[in-house]
Amino acid sequence: MAQEKTYIEDIERTLYDIKNVDKSKYKSQSGLTEDIIRDISARKNDPEWMLEFRLKSLEVYNQLSLPNWGPDLSELNMDEIVTYVQPDAKMTGSWDEVPEDIKDTFDRLGIPEAEQTSLAGVGAQYDSEVVYHSIQEDLVKQGVIYTDMETALHEHEEIVRDHFMKLVPPKDHKFAALHGAVWSGGSFVYVPEGVHVEIPLQSYFRLNAAGAGQFEHTLIIVEKNASLHFIEGCSAPKYNVTNLHAGCVELFVNDGARLRYSTIENWSRNMMNLNTKRAVVGKDGVIEWVSGSFGSHVSMLYPCSVLKGENAKCEFTGVTFASKGQNLDTGASVIHCAPHTSANISTRTISKAGGKATYRSAVKVTKNAPYAKCSVNCESLMLDDISRSDTLPTMDIEGDEADIGHEATIGRISDEAIFYLMSRGISEDEARSMIVRGFVEPIAKELPLEYAVEMNNLVNIELEGTMG
Amino acid sequence: MLELKDLTYQVEENNETLTIIDHLDLTIDDGKFIVITGPNGGGKSTLAKLIMGVKELTSGQMIFDGEDITECSITDRARKGISFAFQQPVHFKGIKVLDLLRLATGKNISVNTACEYLSKVGLCAKEYIDREVNSSLSGGELKRIEIATVLARGTKFSIFDEPEAGIDIWSFQNLIQVFENIRKTVKGTVLIISHQERILNIADEIIVIENGKVKKHGPKDEILPELLGTADAVNRACSKMS
Ligand SMILES: Nc1ncnc2c1ncn2[C@@H]1O[C@H](COP(=O)(O)OP(=O)(O)OP(=O)(O)O)[C@@H](O)[C@H]1O
Ligand SMILES: [Mg+2]
Numbered sequence: 001m002a003q004e005k006t007y008i009e010d011i012e013r014t015l016y017d018i019k020n021v022d023k024s025k026y027k028s029q030s031g032l033t034e035d036i037i038r039d040i041s042a043r044k045n046d047p048e049w050m051l052e053f054r055l056k057s058l059e060v061y062n063q064l065s066l067p068n069w070g071p072d073l074s075e076l077n078m079d080e081i082v083t084y085v086q087p088d089a090k091m092t093g094s095w096d097e098v099p100e101d102i103k104d105t106f107d108r109l110g111i112p113e114a115e116q117t118s119l120a121g122v123g124a125q126y127d128s129e130v131v132y133h134s135i136q137e138d139l140v141k142q143g144v145i146y147t148d149m150e151t152a153l154h155e156h157e158e159i160v161r162d163h164f165m166k167l168v169p170p171k172d173h174k175f176a177a178l179h180g181a182v183w184s185g186g187s188f189v190y191v192p193e194g195v196h197v198e199i200p201l202q203s204y205f206r207l208n209a210a211g212a213g214q215f216e217h218t219l220i221i222v223e224k225n226a227s228l229h230f231i232e233g234c235s236a237p238k239y240n241v242t243n244l245h246a247g248c249v250e251l252f253v254n255d256g257a258r259l260r261y262s263t264i265e266n267w268s269r270n271m272m273n274l275n276t277k278r279a280v281v282g283k284d285g286v287i288e289w290v291s292g293s294f295g296s297h298v299s300m301l302y303p304c305s306v307l308k309g310e311n312a313k314c315e316f317t318g319v320t321f322a323s324k325g326q327n328l329d330t331g332a333s334v335i336h337c338a339p340h341t342s343a344n345i346s347t348r349t350i351s352k353a354g355g356k357a358t359y360r361s362a363v364k365v366t367k368n369a370p371y372a373k374c375s376v377n378c379e380s381l382m383l384d385d386i387s388r389s390d391t392l393p394t395m396d397i398e399g400d401e402a403d404i405g406h407e408a409t410i411g412r413i414s415d416e417a418i419f420y421l422m423s424r425g426i427s428e429d430e431a432r433s434m435i436v437r438g439f440v441e442p443i444a445k446e447l448p449l450e451y452a453v454e455m456n457n458l459v460n461i462e463l464e465g466t467m468g
Numbered sequence: 469m470l471e472l473k474d475l476t477y478q479v480e481e482n483n484e485t486l487t488i489i490d491h492l493d494l495t496i497d498d499g500k501f502i503v504i505t506g507p508n509g510g511g512k513s514t515l516a517k518l519i520m521g522v523k524e525l526t527s528g529q530m531i532f533d534g535e536d537i538t539e540c541s542i543t544d545r546a547r548k549g550i551s552f553a554f555q556q557p558v559h560f561k562g563i564k565v566l567d568l569l570r571l572a573t574g575k576n577i578s579v580n581t582a583c584e585y586l587s588k589v590g591l592c593a594k595e596y597i598d599r600e601v602n603s604s605l606s607g608g609e610l611k612r613i614e615i616a617t618v619l620a621r622g623t624k625f626s627i628f629d630e631p632e633a634g635i636d637i638w639s640f641q642n643l644i645q646v647f648e649n650i651r652k653t654v655k656g657t658v659l660i661i662s663h664q665e666r667i668l669n670i671a672d673e674i675i676v677i678e679n680g681k682v683k684k685h686g687p688k689d690e691i692l693p694e695l696l697g698t699a700d701a702v703n704r705a706c707s708k709m710s
Contacts, residue, residue: 441562
């Protein structure tokens with residue numbers, strides 16, 4: 001039976017929407033079968049164990065059902081999704097060697113420019129494969145590895161094998177299993193003990209092909225007392241068919257290490273974004289998430305931090321903006337597994353024009369985690385009466401002497417505030433945008449300047465959508 | 469010149485029509501320093517908001533420098549040169565004092581320039597410039613910042629709604645100074661809503677609003693003695709009662 005579909009009229013998303021002619025070198029058949037997976041695996045020249053892993057994941061995928069909570073996913077028809085799209089480009093360390101249309105895409109997104117001014121390394125993925133990767137020489141000398149997952153799988157097979165989908169096992173949920181079966185691309189970062197990567201690394205994932213899926217895998221290992229800031233960017237142009245993103249991010253933050261993982265996801269309105277991110281943090285280690293969720297038709301994204309070592313810390317700062325036809329279900333979860341672990345979750349959700357934004361926070365304190373500290377602060381802003389924002393906290397506290405705080409506010413922009421700003425000579429739209437920018441400021445200020453600017457642009461793009 | 473012709477502002481409450489501003493006529497000449505006073509609830513703030521366009525007239529007409537602004541938005545009025553310091557300024561999360569001052573001037577003014585405006589209202593500028601305009605600021609601080617932003621706008625017609633409210637006695641002294649300076653230096657019209665004799669004292673003209681109407685309007689020297697006379701009489705009556 002043909003599935004009834006609702007395609008969302010997209011707003012003008014300017015540069016993000018410029019699509020290239022599909023010049024892919026190879027596309028797998030749509031759908032999900034053992035043959036397709038064997039074919040992908042062979043083309044990617046996987047080691048034998050990886051093929052087995054993929055096939056096992058497919059089995060798990062077939063056994064699991066869709067989540068029985070959260071947004072409706074019935075519009076997603078896997079039979080119509082092309083899971084592997086190989087761009088007609090070889091991975092290179094020189095932008096000159098990247099095909100022109102692909103290079104132009106990343107130019108518009110400002111990647112090569114940022115690489116020159118504010119990044120220590122860049123990975124750029126186009127559809128299913130990484131087409132460009134670079135890292136500064138002095139980091140290489142210090143033993144830092146930053147490369148695409150395929151290269152890592154061959155050159156650092158043991159490390160990958162020890163970590164790949166160990167934190168997010170395929171059994172975790174249906175889309176983790178899907179990821180295990182069809183993953184392609186993504187970045188691998190290894191920071192050796194005591195090395196501080198002072199300037200951020202960034203991977204950008206661009207999905208160009210219509211009706212395709214992107215399943216990049218990001219694996220980051222920060223060894224003892226080392227530190228890293230990793231930035232992830234994602235976008236796709238709009239199409240009239242459903243696209244799927246089911247990436248997976250696994251972060252290993254060892255004792256005394258510090259990792260900041262910043263993301264701005266900016267998908268078009270035909271995207272189902274079902275993404276999984278998880279970090280495990282050792283003694284005295286720190287994971288900091290900065291997460292901006294924009295765009296997509298449906299999102300389910302709940303980065304999880306497992307505080308495994310004593311005194312491990314998690315800082316989570318997130319913003320989610322849902323507009324017309326969007327159901328963005330995001331959140332954060334923290335599992336306290338050791339004494340004196342602490343977490344701070346601070347989120348802002350905005351909804352407008354009938355959009356639905358849900359923020360779920362889940363805090364679990366195991367009985368091995370006395371003196372856990374966790375504070376959750378969720379603020380929602382609804383820009384009109386037809387939009388919805390919800391915050392859904394859950395807490396499960398077994399450890400003694402836990403100090404858990406939760407604060408949630410849901411608000412609207414008052415006319416008074418708008419009138420006030422208009423009386424300073426700006427238009428009503430500018431006033432509204434200034435208030436929203438102020439609302440998301442706690443997140444913007446956690447981002448490097450260029451990304452804060454990008455986020456403010458996205459806020460403005462989303463806000464302008466109302467006017468038409 | 470601002471001409472208010474037959475202004476009426478009504479609100480519906482519990483199926484009743486309340487007339488807050490009642491067929492009010494008023495002409496405010498250019499370059500004057502005018503203080504509006506009158507009993508609580510008389511309609512002063514409402515009148516100021518009608519001039520700024522924050523509230524919509526029920527009927528009547530407003531002419532500003534010969535141009536009919538009755539239908540103009542708040543933004544347009546602001547751009548034509550009307551400013552309003554709110555009696556109760558609004559809180560904003562994530563917006564800094566510096567942002568508000570930049571917004572007010574419409575320019576990307578330097579921190580130093582912004583600090584000068586804050587110093588004018590007696591705030592130690594460096595401490596405030598990066599503060600968010602949220603509930604962490606005290607009422608008095610908020611009021612002073614509000615006054616600073618209107619000073620920063622420097623428009624030809626500025627309205628201050630009870631600028632002295634919530635400001636301590638010591639700073640009040642300075643505030644009077646601020647307004648005296650405005651009086652001397654600013655060429656535009658300044659309209660202050662106030663209950664304070666000290667402020668009434670520096671006015672060119674005083675307007676008394678009561679029950680939504682102009683009860684009195686004239687030069688300070690004429691109106692102030694009348695007002696003080698009434699106050700004296702009330703005081704005397706009260707002291708007799710006790
Ligand atoms: N929306 C409204 N609904 C009901 N009553 C209103 C409304 N707006 C104003 N009023 C009433 O109109 C009257 C005038 O209010 P306004 O704030 O203009 O007085 P004011 O002269 O500024 O007083 P004060 O000296 O206390 O500041 C008050 O009685 C007030 O309660
Ligand atoms: Mg008042």
